[in-house]
Amino acid sequence: xxxxxxxxxxxxxxxxxxxxxxxxxxxxxxxxxxxxxxxxxxxxxxxxxxxxxxxxxxxxxxxxxxxxxxxxxxxxxxxxxxxxxxxxxxxxxxxxxxxxxxxxxxxxxxxxxxxxxxxxxxxxxxxxxxxxxxxxxxxxxxxxxxxxxxxxxxxxxxxxxxxxxxxxxxxxxxxxxxxxxxxxxxxxxxxx
Amino acid sequence: xxxxxxxxxxxxxxxxxxxxxxxxxxxxxxxxxxxxxxxxxxxxxxxxxxxxxxxxxxxxxxxxxxxxxxxxxxxxxxxxxxxxxxxxxxxxxxxxxxxxxxxxxxxxxxxxxxxxxxxxxxxxxxxxxxxxxxxxxxxxxxxxxxxxxxxxxxxxxxxxxxxxxxx
Numbered sequence: 245x246x247x248x249x250x251x252x253x254x255x256x257x258x259x260x261x262x263x264x265x266x267x268x269x270x271x272x273x274x275x276x277x278x279x280x281x282x283x284x285x286x287x288x289x290x291x292x293x294x295x296x297x298x299x300x301x302x303x304x305x306x307x308x309x310x311x312x313x314x315x316x317x318x319x320x321x322x323x324x325x326x327x328x329x330x331x332x333x334x335x336x337x338x339x340x341x342x343x344x345x346x347x348x349x350x351x352x353x354x355x356x357x358x359x360x361x362x363x364x365x366x367x368x369x370x371x372x373x374x375x376x377x378x379x380x381x382x383x384x385x386x387x388x389x390x391x392x393x394x395x396x397x398x399x400x401x402x403x404x405x406x407x408x409x410x411x412x413x414x415x416x417x418x419x420x421x422x423x424x425x426x427x428x429x430x431x432x433x434x435x436x
Numbered sequence: 437x438x439x440x441x442x443x444x445x446x447x448x449x450x451x452x453x454x455x456x457x458x459x460x461x462x463x464x465x466x467x468x469x470x471x472x473x474x475x476x477x478x479x480x481x482x483x484x485x486x487x488x489x490x491x492x493x494x495x496x497x498x499x500x501x502x503x504x505x506x507x508x509x510x511x512x513x514x515x516x517x518x519x520x521x522x523x524x525x526x527x528x529x530x531x532x533x534x535x536x537x538x539x540x541x542x543x544x545x546x547x548x549x550x551x552x553x554x555x556x557x558x559x560x561x562x563x564x565x566x567x568x569x570x571x572x573x574x575x576x577x578x579x580x581x582x583x584x585x586x587x588x589x590x591x592x593x594x595x596x597x598x599x600x601x602x603x
Binding site: 340343345349350351352353382407408410411412413 | 516518519520521522523524540541543545546547548549550551552553565567569570572573584585586587590
């Protein structure tokens with residue numbers, strides 16, 4: 245009898261604990277729900293550097309100029325997805341770490357890597373980046389797709405981390421030119 | 437200016453002293469050089485401020501003109517501002533032009549040393565830096581004016597100036 249009372253108390257304690265936890269979560273969600281509309285929805289930003297990449301497919305190889313051929317094996321594709329998780333932009337770039345790791349010896353001559361290109365998932369070219377992505381040694385580029393309208397990014401922010409004298413700095417944004425269906429350089433840039 | 441060879445030797449010696457005494461500050465190295473050979477009462481400025489000052493008060497010269505002047509013993513400075521940053525300033529070190537690049541740096545993501553291949557010849561540089569992570573910023577005449585920036589696109593924005601009294 246005592247043991248059944250104890251187990252009943254244990255179950256009640258567990259239920260109370262879960263109810264309490266549920267209430268905390270519900271209150272938290274309500275608080276978030278009340279604060280977001282007041283401040284506006286958080287702007288959608290997709291940082292390409294945090295996306296997992298995939299190898300270049302045989303079909304995608306045909307999209308690229310001849311000078312990319314030596315880098316096909318080291319080229320990666322980053323799929324930029326909209327809020328419905330549909331792929332809308334492909335960022336295609338030779339991957340510097342993979343390329344240099346594959347070269348023999350501890351000391352390697354630096355090569356000029358092709359600059360990253362932007363494509364639609366169907367293979368139409370819609371722009372280029374000012375360097376390879378994410379690294380064009382010794383610099384590293386952070387690429388952020390932002391200003392989403394109709395589930396498509398209107399702006400690409402670029403920030404270069406560079407040990408050379410130019411230093412770490414924001415590069416001019418790329419903005420979507422809807423009439424030409426291409427991302428073009430916004431010379432005014434931004435200072436982030 | 438008297439004996440050109442003596443003036444060049446004087447500029448070279450002043451560049452060497454400026455380098456040795458200011459390994460971690462580009463603006464202090466150039467400041468020392470200007471104080472010694474141009475204006476003993478020069479005001480110290482940081483790199484971006486020096487560039488603004490030269491732009492308004494010194495004579496802008498092309499790289500080729502600067503190379504010729506430095507080899508007559510005249511102080512020629514150069515630099516590029518970084519908005520929101522420190523910028524970088526250098527001086528042309530007298531002597532023959534030498535190939536850019538040719539040095540190694542460690543590229544951690546690949547765990548390899550990469551060697552920057554020469555792409556041309558440029559005047560030599562006096563250059564020091566607070567950050568020693570890029571070998572091209574450290575030059576006592578052994579690297580070129582291109583090497584601190586080490587990228588044609590960036591170097592094309594670097595400007596050079598000489599004191600107005602030199603003309």
